[in-house]
Every structure is written in structure tokens, then in C-alpha cells.
Amino acid sequence: MRATKIFFLLTLILTFVLLLSSLFTMNERQQGLVLQFGEPKRVIKDSGLNFKIPFIQNVVRYDKRILEYNLPVEEVIAVDKKRMLIDSFARFKIIDPLEFYKTVASEQNVRNRLNANVISSLRRVVGTVTLDELLSSERSNIMDRIKIEVNSAAQRFGIEVVDVRIRRADLPEANSQAIFERMISERVREAKEFRAKGAEAAQIIRAEAEKDRTVLLAEATRKSEILRGEGESKSIAIYANAFEKDSDFYSFYRSMQAYRNVLGEEGTTMILSPDSQFLEFFKDSRGKSAN
Secondary structure, eight states: OOOHHHHHHHHHHHHHHHHHEEEEOOOOEEEEEEEEEEEEEEEEEOOOOOOOTTEEEEEEEEEEEEEEEEEOOOEOTTTTEEEEEEEEEEEEEEHHHHHHHHHHHHHHHHHHHHHHHHHHHHHHHTSSOOHHHHSTTTTHHHHHHHHHHHHHHHHGGEEEEEEEEEEEEOOHHHHHHHHHHHHHHHHHHHHHHHHHHHHHHHHHHHHHHHHHHHHHHHHHHHHHHHHHHHHHHHHHHHHHHHHOOOOOHHHHHHHHHHHHHHHSSOOOOOOOTTTTTGGGGGGGSSSBBBO
């Protein structure tokens, strides 16, 4: 009876151990393979509880996240024969665990493969551009070309290269000063160009303002001439009406205006004949000049 209990207890413990050995979990950041004697039997990409044959099968886990690899600083030569020290990095993720296991098996191995591929593409692509292009806004397009090349070669490892970037591009000490002076000259040229564009814009604004001023003055002059003409027209009408009613008074009034305009100016000297029509209203009733 005692032996039976011991056997039952051992059986229960063994069953529990076997059950624990057959269960495993994958979290959201993991994917993996179930191997049997080193041969892949099942690919697991979803998280959760999974089963395997105890002691016969084992599990290899890989990271689902984007992984980063810092490449060693590499000296490359641009198409214009300028040397540069390139500090770059690559980001990749494992998209096919089975192919990854068959070709490289581990992250360290794939990093070694990436190192060779990235450096090769970096030298090849940078060798087709100038130093100025690499240091300008064209750098992003250049790195995209490198990424496309590296990703095409890396797909056979079951990975996807999502990014390749230059962290830093240094010049050898011998070239640094010359490049620095050239960059200063370029910035000076850009500053002059911006100032010229600003002066051009200011001139356009001043010209527009002057044109608006001329138009406004012309319009004001036109309206004033119209008003003056209307006033003179009304004045003539009034004078004509007055002349029709009393021609002698109208003549007298016009003569008084003429006297005021001529004699009202200080320092004016006139030499006239006593019989001048201009002095008509300075004569008495007998036609003689008044004293």
C-alpha cells in the first residue's frame, strides 16, 4: 500500500514536470521557432501560451522590435576625391524567423553580415557623389539609396532594414580648415543673396506705394478739376443771369473786380490814357476823369 502511494506520488510529480516542460509563452515583443533536434518544426509569431514536446523540442526566441546596430567609423572617398570619416548606424527587424534561423541563426551573426553589406554600399554610393552633396540636404536621398541596396541584400537573412543613417561625417584634419573656409564663403554668398532679395522686395513695395500715390493724386486732381469746372459753370450761369437782369451793374461789377485784381497788388504801376476804357467808371457824368 505504501509502495502504491509512493508510485502515485512520483507519477504525479513526473506528470507535473512534463506538463511544465511542455508549456511555454511568447510575449508581445517576441517571436520564435520550435526546434526538434535542431530542426525547425513550427514558427510562432503570436503571443500567448504554446505547447512543445518535453525534452525533445526546444524553443528559440527572437525580438520583434526594431533593432539598432552601430557600425564602426569608416573612411570613404567621394567622387571628387575628398576623404571622409563616416559614423553610421542601421536599424532592422526580423520578419521571417525561419529564414533568419537557417541563414544567420543569431543577432550577432546578422550584425556581422550587416556590417559588411552597409560598408560596401556606403563606399559604393558615396563614391558617386561629391562632398558638398553629402553635406547638403541631399544626404537624406543618398542614405535612402544605401538603405535600398542594403535591404535588398538583407532580405535573404529574413530581416528588413528599415533605416540607414549617417550619425556624423568628419573630415580628416588636413581637409577640415579648407572645408571650413569654403563653408564660410558659401554662407556669405547666401547672406548676400538674401539681402539682395530683400532689397528687391523693398524696391517693389516702394514702387507699388509710389504707383498708388500717383493714382490717388491723379484721382484727387481729376475730382478737383471736375468740382472747379462745375463751380465755374455755375458762376458763369450766375453772371449770365445777372447780365440779363442788369447789364450796367454787371459791367460795373466786372470792372470793380478788374480794378481789385490790378490795383490791389502792392507796387503795381500803370500808365493809362485818360480816355482808356479801363478808367470808364472813374469819370464823372460829363465824361471827365474824376480828381
